[in-house]
Amino acid sequence: MMLFIRSSSFKVPQLLRGLATHAAAADIRLPAVLHLKSGQSYAGRAFGAPRSIWGETVFSTSITSYTESMTDPSYRGQILVFTSPMIGNYGVPLNSAPRDSRDVGMILESKKIQCSAVVVSDLAEKYSHYSAVESLSSWCLRHDIPGITGVDTRAITTLLRDQGTTLGRLAIGQEVSAPQPAENEYWDPTTENLVDQVSTKIPYVLNPTGDVKIAVLDFGVKANILRSLVRRNAAITVLPWNFDFNTVRDDFDGLFLTNGPGDPTKCLDAALNLRRTLKEWDRPVFGICMGHQVIGIAAGLDAYRMTFGNRGHNQPVLALASSGSIKAGRVYVTSQNHQYALTLQDPFPAGWEPFFINCNDSSVEGIKSTAESGKKVWGVQFHPESAGGPLDTIDMFSDFVAECRSDMLRRYAEVESDDSTIHQGVGMDTTSSPRPISVQA
Numbered sequence: 001m002m003l004f005i006r007s008s009s010f011k012v013p014q015l016l017r018g019l020a021t022h023a024a025a026a027d028i029r030l031p032a033v034l035h036l037k038s039g040q041s042y043a044g045r046a047f048g049a050p051r052s053i054w055g056e057t058v059f060s061t062s063i064t065s066y067t068e069s070m071t072d073p074s075y076r077g078q079i080l081v082f083t084s085p086m087i088g089n090y091g092v093p094l095n096s097a098p099r100d101s102r103d104v105g106m107i108l109e110s111k112k113i114q115c116s117a118v119v120v121s122d123l124a125e126k127y128s129h130y131s132a133v134e135s136l137s138s139w140c141l142r143h144d145i146p147g148i149t150g151v152d153t154r155a156i157t158t159l160l161r162d163q164g165t166t167l168g169r170l171a172i173g174q175e176v177s178a179p180q181p182a183e184n185e186y187w188d189p190t191t192e193n194l195v196d197q198v199s200t201k202i203p204y205v206l207n208p209t210g211d212v213k214i215a216v217l218d219f220g221v222k223a224n225i226l227r228s229l230v231r232r233n234a235a236i237t238v239l240p241w242n243f244d245f246n247t248v249r250d251d252f253d254g255l256f257l258t259n260g261p262g263d264p265t266k267c268l269d270a271a272l273n274l275r276r277t278l279k280e281w282d283r284p285v286f287g288i289c290m291g292h293q294v295i296g297i298a299a300g301l302d303a304y305r306m307t308f309g310n311r312g313h314n315q316p317v318l319a320l321a322s323s324g325s326i327k328a329g330r331v332y333v334t335s336q337n338h339q340y341a342l343t344l345q346d347p348f349p350a351g352w353e354p355f356f357i358n359c360n361d362s363s364v365e366g367i368k369s370t371a372e373s374g375k376k377v378w379g380v381q382f383h384p385e386s387a388g389g390p391l392d393t394i395d396m397f398s399d400f401v402a403e404c405r406s407d408m409l410r411r412y413a414e415v416e417s418d419d420s421t422i423h424q425g426v427g428m429d430t431t432s433s434p435r436p437i438s439v440q441a
């Protein structure tokens with residue numbers, strides 16, 4: 001149940017007694033202006049950190065999960081405009097959980113706010129939720145992230161939709177009286193390798209006792225992707241985005257490529273390594289969002305920059321092929337956050353086929369290896385694990401882990417039958433499993 005508690009005269013119903021209802025810190029005081037490189041300026045009031053920032057201005061149509069969106073590393077460098085009129089009404093939970101061998105030790109998508117700033121029409125100054133410990137404004141202040149409220153987010157969204165994602169400057173306090181920055185002053189985050197800024201620097205392992213070993217190439221992983229793999233009892237080794245998986249690939253039963261920020265062509269090294277993997281290695285591979293784009297580039301497809309991208313929790317995608325839990329001809333509602341997409345070309349590279357297509361804009365939403373290719377590779381532009389958003393396609397994780405498991409069991413059955421032929425008659429024990437040893441961090 002969503003609670004909208006706006007006025008101080010609101011009486012907390014009997015039923016809700018005991019739930020946290022707090023007034024946010026009265027830090028909505030400084031003037032703020034959002035400048036866009038296309039020439040427009042929107043005046044409002046500041047909240048969060050009292051500092052000015054640059055970024056790429058994008059909009060999300062999600063009506064919930066502002067905390068998960070803001071901690072998604074794929075939003076790195078972006079000024080995030082929420083189209084939902086009121087943001088902050090359920091506050092912010094404590095973003096920490098016991099870190100153990102099965103969990104990354106947080107409840108949101110990463111440890112910190114990843115976007116550069118947030119733009120809202122109406123910041124909820126009061127919040128109410130059983131798990132809330134602070135307001136959106138105080139969370140932003142603690143993470144040194146500024147926000148602006150009291151601006152017409154419908155007008156900004158219409159503009160971004162018509163002219164495309166544009167660069168921005170959020171000016172706070174005294175800087176609001178400064179003129180619009182010159183065009184060449186705007187900082188473009190996509191000129192940087194943002195993936196390198198958010199990817200893990202050192203490998204680490206989760207759920208080491210899991211029965212199937214999956215390597216995760218980390219382009220800026222959302223924590224719920226790791227949870228979705230661990231919940232299916234995969235032992236996962238998270239590797240830096242530019243780690244050459246070919247050097248360790250025989251230790252793993254499958255490879256997963258994660259989401260991540262910025263331009264996928266900044267990850268060409270990873271795509272080249274993956275091209276070799278796909279040529280020489282037959283085990284299952286699955287990629288989400290940036291991971292899907294890297295798989296596509298490795299397969300020989302081009303990636304392009306969309307006008308305004310897709311960010312929201314209600315993007316419909318049509319399945320063009322059946323695979324595992326996915327049935328051709330069905331429409332699935334998905335959560336998305338991307339600016340780039342793979343080119344829909346005809347014909348597709350040999351051994352590949354389109355898997356999903358977006359019902360709104362016909363962009364490529366998924367690719368897969370063909371049945372004839374003998375490979376088991378899938379990439380999806382959307383987030384099956386969506387946090388938040390619909391879970392229509394969550395079973396794709398079960399499909400992938402099940403494929404890794406059955407592929408592994410088939411290999412061991414083959415090895416054991418080879419062993420029993422070789423050792424027949426010499427009295428050796430052929431029942432022990434030749435399970436490979438995984439790379440440990």
Ligand SMILES: NC(=O)CC[C@H](N)C(=O)O
Nearest residue numbers: 259260262289290339340
């Ligand atoms: N969520 C993602 O992985 C986004 C991928 C890529 N950065 C894009 O914007 O298209």
